[in-house]
Amino acid sequence: KQEVTQIPAALSVPEGENLVLNCSFTDSAIYNLQWFRQDPGKGLTSLLLIQSSQREQTSGRLNASLDKSSGRSTLYIAASQPGDSATYLCATGNTGKLIFGQGTTLQVKP
Amino acid sequence: NAGVTQTPKFQVLKTGQSMTLQCAQDMNHEYMSWYRQDPGMGLRLIHYSVGAGITDQGEVPNGYNVSRSTTEDFPLRLLSAAPSQTSVYFCASSYSNRGYNEQFFGPGTRLTVL
Numbered sequence: 257k258q259e260v261t262q263i264p265a266a267l268s269v270p271e272g273e274n275l276v277l278n279c280s281f282t283d284s285a286i287y288n289l290q291w292f293r294q295d296p297g298k299g300l301t302s303l304l305l306i307q308s309s310q311r312e313q314t315s316g317r318l319n320a321s322l323d324k325s326s327g328r329s330t331l332y333i334a335a336s337q338p339g340d341s342a343t344y345l346c347a348t349g350n351t352g353k354l355i356f357g358q359g360t361t362l363q364v365k366p
Numbered sequence: 367n368a369g370v371t372q373t374p375k376f377q378v379l380k381t382g383q384s385m386t387l388q389c390a391q392d393m394n395h396e397y398m399s400w401y402r403q404d405p406g407m408g409l410r411l412i413h414y415s416v417g418a419g420i421t422d423q424g425e426v427p428n429g430y431n432v433s434r435s436t437t438e439d440f441p442l443r444l445l446s447a448a449p450s451q452t453s454v455y456f457c458a459s460s461y462s463n464r465g466y467n468e469q470f471f472g473p474g475t476r477l478t479v480l
Contacts, residue, residue, distance in 0.1 A: 290469065299456060300471040345409070352397045352416075352460060353424065354469065356409040 258283045262346060262357035269336055270365050277331040277360045279346035284324045291320050291331050292345040294359070300345065304331070336364045367392050370472035372457050378478045379447040387442040387475050389457030397460045397467070398440040402426065402453040403474075409456065415440055416462075447479045 259282045269275055279289070288307050292300040304313045304320040306329065312321040319332040329346055343361045347354040373388045391398065399414035401424075411424030415434040429451060431443040440459075444451060455475045460467040 292471070299473040300458075302468055302470060305468045347409075352399065352462075352467070352469070353411055353414060354399075354401075354409070354458075358406075358408045 258286075258348065258355045260346060260348060260355050260357040262344075262360050264360060265358065266361045266363075268363040268365065271336060271338060273336050273364075275333050275336055275362075277333070277344050277346075277362070279329040279331070279357055281327045281329075281348050281355075284327055285350075286324065286348045287350050289320075289322050289329045289346060289348045290354070291318075291329075292347065294343045294345060296342075303344075333362075336362075338364050338366050340364050369393065370457055370459050370470050372455075372472040372475050374475060375473065376476045378480065379444070380480050381447060381449060383447050385444050385447065387444075387455055387457075387477070389440045389442065389472060390438050391440075391457075391459040391470075392438065393459065393461075393470070394437060395459035395470075396437065396462050397469075398434070399424070399458045399469075400430070400432065400440070400442045401456045401458065403456060404453050412442065412455075444477075449479045451477065452479045453477060 261280045290305045291303040306313050306322040317334040322329045343359045345359045347356040370391045396417045400412040401409045403409045410426050413432040415421045457472040458469045460469040
């Protein structure tokens with residue numbers, strides 16, 4: 257059974273710092289890996305989707321990488337801003353059925 | 367496009383009551399699903415549908431029913447609400463259930479069962 261883990265559960269950094277969020281999964285037979293952002297009391301916003309055949313995806317200050325052989329994905333946030341404060345979730349799965357990690361709650365201090 | 371919409375945003379029920387959580391999407395997506403989010407448990411799949419008339423169970427289907435009569439709508443029915451069903455419910459959709467399709471989520475319904 258696929259298990260997805262995100263470490264750390266919480267992270268606090270000063271504004272401007274570059275940071276990396278980690279996501280690991282136990283079964284490397286995945287179709288894709290998707291990163292989401294969730295603001296308190298809100299729904300999930302899709303950030304990046306990496307196909308199983310891809311190594312990374314970029315959107316603005318965000319870069320997500322995927323290493324299937326090691327069962328890991330990272331989300332790199334460059335030049336963090338207070339507006340980046342949120343919970344970041346990774347999810348993977350087959351045929352649309354997503355398995356989520358517990359998330360990393362990020363606080364960026366001004 | 368409105369994307370994925372959910373109603374109501376908040377709901378309080380008494381144990382034993384039934385209700386339907388509504389979900390609609392206007393992106394002509396074939397694949398739709400329901401998740402619940404609980405502290406310490408993360409998001410878990412309840413039911414999903416790969417197209418109109420086709421539904422299947424996810425990880426935690428007990429106590430919930432679904433149907434898919436149109437491409438746009440995918441309601442989730444609580445048959446007899448229990449306190450254990452207090453949660454935040456999210457509906458999601460994607461173009462298909464193939465792995466390369468991005469999934470989009472609605473804003474959620476916050477349900478409390480007393």
